[in-house]
Amino acid sequence: MNTLENIASVFRDTFSSQPLLVQGCGRINIIGEHTDYNEGFVLPASINRYIYFAIAENGTNECHFHALDINDSYQFSLSDIKKSDKSWANYLMGILDQLQKENILLEGVDVVFGGNLPIGSGMSSSAALEAGFALGICSLFNLQKSRQELAQLAHRSSNNFIGIPSGIMDQFASLLGQRGQAIKLDCRSLQYEYVQLDLKDYELLLINTGVSHALANSAYKDRVRECREGAEAVAQKFEGIQSLRDVSLEQLEACREDMTAVVYQRCRYVIEENERLHQALHLLTNGEMEALGELLLGTHEGLSKEYEVSCRELDFLVELAKDHEGVAGARMMGGGFGGCTLNLVKKSAKEDFLKYAKKEYYRAFSVQAEHYELEIVDGTDIVRG
Numbered sequence: 484m485n486t487l488e489n490i491a492s493v494f495r496d497t498f499s500s501q502p503l504l505v506q507g508c509g510r511i512n513i514i515g516e517h518t519d520y521n522e523g524f525v526l527p528a529s530i531n532r533y534i535y536f537a538i539a540e541n542g543t544n545e546c547h548f549h550a551l552d553i554n555d556s557y558q559f560s561l562s563d564i565k566k567s568d569k570s571w572a573n574y575l576m577g578i579l580d581q582l583q584k585e586n587i588l589l590e591g592v593d594v595v596f597g598g599n600l601p602i603g604s605g606m607s608s609s610a611a612l613e614a615g616f617a618l619g620i621c622s623l624f625n626l627q628k629s630r631q632e633l634a635q636l637a638h639r640s641s642n643n644f645i646g647i648p649s650g651i652m653d654q655f656a657s658l659l660g661q662r663g664q665a666i667k668l669d670c671r672s673l674q675y676e677y678v679q680l681d682l683k684d685y686e687l688l689l690i691n692t693g694v695s696h697a698l699a700n701s702a703y704k705d706r707v708r709e710c711r712e713g714a715e716a717v718a719q720k721f722e723g724i725q726s727l728r729d730v731s732l733e734q735l736e737a738c739r740e741d742m743t744a745v746v747y748q749r750c751r752y753v754i755e756e757n758e759r760l761h762q763a764l765h766l767l768t769n770g771e772m773e774a775l776g777e778l779l780l781g782t783h784e785g786l787s788k789e790y791e792v793s794c795r796e797l798d799f800l801v802e803l804a805k806d807h808e809g810v811a812g813a814r815m816m817g818g819g820f821g822g823c824t825l826n827l828v829k830k831s832a833k834e835d836f837l838k839y840a841k842k843e844y845y846r847a848f849s850v851q852a853e854h855y856e857l858e859i860v861d862g863t864d865i866v867r868g
């Protein structure tokens with residue numbers, strides 16, 4: 484865990500210059516999981532978990548990156564940007580690569596970064612890395628890009644340089660988040676609106692399984708492929724289908740024989756999840772927190788049984804939440820196979836629930852689960868210029 488002050492001070496000691504300071508935000512997603520790459524809707528928000536950067540240009544062609552949390556460094560020349568075996572460095576290099584592809588000439592930069600956003604926790608430390616670095620570089624070199632353009636650039640970097648066919652939710656949430664608000668984002672048109680997160684006497688709480696499965700990347704790619712296959716099968720029978728976003732449950736049912744059972748079940752989850760998101764918006768507006776919690780449980784059920792991206796530890800934590808007084812609902816959050824559960828908990832029941840969940844989790848897995856109390860904050864930003 485590093486603070487902005489640490490990062491700035493290590494930078495000054497290492498490079499003897501005054502850096503630009505940036506904070507890249509993590510995100511939660513209320514509902515709408517694995518819908519973004521199907522051109523559906525998502526409801527994320529940026530949270531008070533950060534990766535802090537200290538960045539300065541160095542007048543050379545060389546870049547020096549230092550990842551303070553893991554005490555690792557990487558150095559390379561701007562004329563030779565290629566993927567390295569240090570995955571953290573790739574998230575930063577990918578941004579420079581995209582800028583070079585736009586024929587934007589940069590000079591070398593020195594970077595120190597670190598923070599309080601745990602890697603592999605499902606809060607998208609990768610988007611915080613990309614978003615924070617992209618905003619920092621654009622500010623340093625006076626590149627005129629809107630936040631939406633930066634999110635698109637970071638998303639292209641994830642897809643093309645990192646090689647994960649993810650949707651745009653994480654980068655968008657990190658860069659466009661606003662205090663106290665979730666973002667209802669249409670991942671096809673990128674039109675968005677802010678939704679006030681008034682949770683009445685409830686709050687959102689993350690509990691970290693501490694698990695991060697190696698399987699996640701390849702399974703993610705499989706899900707993207709399966710969804711595409713399903714949409715293509717439906718498009719053979721019905722007009723106007725570009726992605727699962729356009730498919731109704733009736734249409735899917737009519738094409739059930741045209742796809743494998745697995746593809747059918749993946750598609751059904753995605754279509755139902757988009758519907759759940761719209762219901763959730765309605766419940767949020769009406770302050771119906773218990774019904775919202777039920778929807779979260781429905782999402783988890785789908786992710787676990789139909790989409791098959793959960794794991795034992797996540798399922799265990801959700802089961803605990805389901806049975807606990809004062810917890811409206813819970814679900815796994817993000818890509819899956821580990822990370823955190825998102826819990827909608829009555830403020831008065833929070834302490835009791837946390838104590839119980841941590842005790843039971845330890846009993847089952849011999850792991851001390853961490854929890855994070857959330858504040859919905861403004862997204863990634865320059866802290867000091």
Ligand code: GAF
Pocket residue numbers: 515516517518519520607649650651652653817818819
């Ligand atoms: C990961 C991806 F990066 C997002 O684009 C999204 O698909 C999410 O998993 C699942 O909703 O965070």
